[in-house]
Amino acid sequence: MSLPASSSEANPFLSLHEGIQRWIWSHGWTELRTVQARAIPALLPADHDVILAAATSAGKTEAAFFPILTKLLQPETNGGMVLSISPLKALINDQTQRLSDLCEPLDVPVLGWHGDVPASRKQRFLKQLSGVLIITPESLEAFMVNQGTTVPALAASVRYIVVDELHSFIGTERGKQVQSLMARLERAAGRSIPRVGLSATLGDKSLAAEFLRPGGGQAVETIDAASEGYELKLIVKCYLDEKTKGERALSLPAGDEEQDESPEDHELDQEGVESGQGSITARLAIAKYLYSELRGTNNLVFPNSRTQVEYFTDCLRRYCERDQVPNEFWAHHGSLSRDLREEAEHALKGGGTAATAVCTTTLELGIDIGSIRSVAQIGPPPSVASLRQRLGRSGRRAGEAAILRCLCVEPRLTSKSTFSDRIREGLLQTTAMTSLLLQSWVEPPRKGAIHASTLVQQMLSVIAQRGGATAGDLWAVLVQSGTFGQVSRDDFVLLLHALGEREILQQESSGLLLPGPLGEKLINNYEFYSAFVSGEEFRLIAEGRSLGSLPISQPLTAGQRIIFAGRRWRVIDVDTEHKAITVKADSGGAPPAFEGGGSMVHDHVRAEMRRLLSDTEPLRFLDRAASECINEAREYFRAANLNDKPWFVDGSSIVMPTWRGDWANDGLALLLTARGLQTSNEGIALRVHSNNSQQLKSLLHQIGNATKLSVQDLHLKPELTIREKWDWALPDDLRLRSFASLLLDLDGAKETASMLSMAAENS
DSSP: OOOOOOOOHHGGGGGGGGGHHHHHHHTTOOOOOOHHHHHHHTTTTOSSSSSEETTTTSSHHHHHHHHHHHHHHHGGGGGEEEEEOOOOOHHHHHHHHHHHHHHHGGTEEEEESTTSSSSHHHHHHHHHEEEEEEEEEHHHHHHHHGGGGGHHHHHHHHEEEEEGGGTTTSSHHHHHHHHHHHHHHHHHHHHHOOHHHHHESSSSSSHHHHSSSTTTTGGGEEEEHHHHOOEEEEEEEEEEEEOTTTTTOOOOOOOOOSSSSOOHHHHHHHHHHTTTTTOOHHHHHHHHHHHHHHHSSSSEEOOOSSSHHHHHHHHHHHHHHHOOOOOOOEOOOOTBBBBHHHHHHHHHHOOOOOOEESGGGGGOOOOOOOOBBBEEEEEOSSSSSHHHHHHHHHHHHOOOOEEEEEEEEOOOOOOOOOOOTTTHHHHHHHHHHHHHTTTTTOOOOOOOOOOOOHHHHHHHHHHHHHHHHHHHHIIIIIIITTTTTTTTTTHHHHHHHHHHHSEEEEEOSOEEEEOEEEHHHHHGGGGOOOOOOOOOOOEETTTTEEEEEEEEEOOOTTTTTETTEEEEEEEEEEEETEEEEEEOSSEEEBBOOOOOOOOOOOOHHHHHHHHHOOOOOOOOBOOOOOHHHHHHHHHHHHHHHHHHHHHEETTEEEEEEOOOOOOHHHHHHHHHHHOOEEEEEESSSESSOOOOOOHHHHHHHHHHHHOOOOGGGGGGOOOGGGOTGGGGGHHHHHHHHHHHHHHHHHHHHHHHHHHHHHHHHHH
16 A cells, blocks of 8 residues: 655645745746656755756746755755856846846845956855856856866855756767866766756757766656647748849839839849848748738747848848838847847847847747747758757747748759759758657757867866876866767877877876966967857947957958848948957948858758658648649659669769768768769768769779778868867877767768669669
């Protein structure tokens, strides 16, 4: 016979501190959300690691901090602090405000730690070492390097480590930095500290758990409420290009559409067309649709670049001006100043008037922007995980459906249309990602990467923090901890020798490692604390106010007209010495170019694209134009026998559809190129720049039947593999293997070569 459950077991709310219960009552909550109720018994004991997964704006922060603060306020806990690691300064500001509302009545201090916070507030917090500290990895790195003697006391006071937006760190150099910082804090504390990950998307629960606790992922408890049922309204719309490159197209609305275009419109025709984004006419059709559908409500629009953010914001703002109505459209991306980003955020959550933000990933994460009616995605999403993250912003109000609009541009087909155009690759990828979203699939984290670049930074950081460290110390805290578990002892020794030869490290006769002459300069540089490269930028200034920044690699000239922050400007002066560009308001302009490439597409997405082409069932979420385009692609797929045919000749080259993700495609392209057959990755297909089918067939057989492929088989020049911040400091062999582990799937390339070889034999 079992005993009846205690009242706190039956109702987790009763386990919370009475001050938190009062806060919940005062905010009119009638019940806890699923993730919040389940988190209480998981986090209160503080004896294991936990991941909380729930949709954006679903209350993950409260789910974590209700039980964490309850634990901190228990007399037997003896106070202490929570260290919350956050990916963005803007998110820190948002979370600081949000948690202060909860913590102030509890007399628990909350500090968001970044460069804008006065040193006096930071020192006051460090004297108490109690409450909630929210910090970026870079600021935590700087603290540990510059105040190394304080680290043991800080670590001893930490009761929980919270990693906010966990998914944004997984598989990145910055994520390795976070793992290393957590391991170093535990080493300083002399004990395991419970880790809590907060995430909106989990592609693979076990890999996410392994990220949170390297070597101990099996013991991490995962509470996944991200897939809780909600109503979704979805449409994928397609717009056909009406003009080809070089043709004159209509520009932005200056008034009645029947009126002649203005001189400004003619200039935009020439300056505003961006390669690969569709004609001006197609993009204007998208802008017109967004204007008619989104006005009067709060929404998020995600184009695929900051340039496109500027283009569409300017379009939509000018529609408002044409109709003489208040502007409802705001730009939001990382190159804008904080003031301008906050203007957009305040417009969204102000509640007084409707507002739509045209944005990049800056509003994909969990910044509080209030209730969002719908989300629009322009062009193929970066990933299914990103699409799910973005969609989580919509439909959070009770009884309200989430609304997703995916908008694509496709060219009209001609006799010269490419393979990519004929299979409608952009639309097909969007459709496949949307289909996988409906199947609740998202990309799993990539595993097995060495991340040797960040290992160099962390070795220097540990040495600076401690005033010196032995090779054994570095091995124990960085490799044995599981953080850099892919690094072998031989590679570690090889790396130490290389850093010594470059005078980055030097060793005393006692065996103590210290920074060398170059190492001292690197550590003392303000850019040392980040694990990733941040390029130089120009500041953009109008009437003494900072608008934001532009990459130094995309220079502007005096007299040039640009669109920035969704407004039009003329460049007045370019000060190269102080890296400042002065602008004033103007009537014309075009979006500036920003750096940044496309996202890698996963194997499973490409497999879904192939499945959709093989299928005959109509897709209910496509509009008529999108359905017609997909049907055209299906007809071409069948007529060309692409399901069985390994490749086809296209002029002087061979197009070889692999239907694999970019890691395998890039690997196979490099392997073929290394064997004398120049090959490039074009998405679904590889293009072999030769029409020698027999040579291709022979090389595919050779690669597919190789006993084992290694990075040496690629014959890459070492200097071409310098991608990450500290790659230049690595010995050639380690850098090559680190490069391949991050960006290539040689096993997948071998498997693909074998399948194509067999298909060629049978065709």
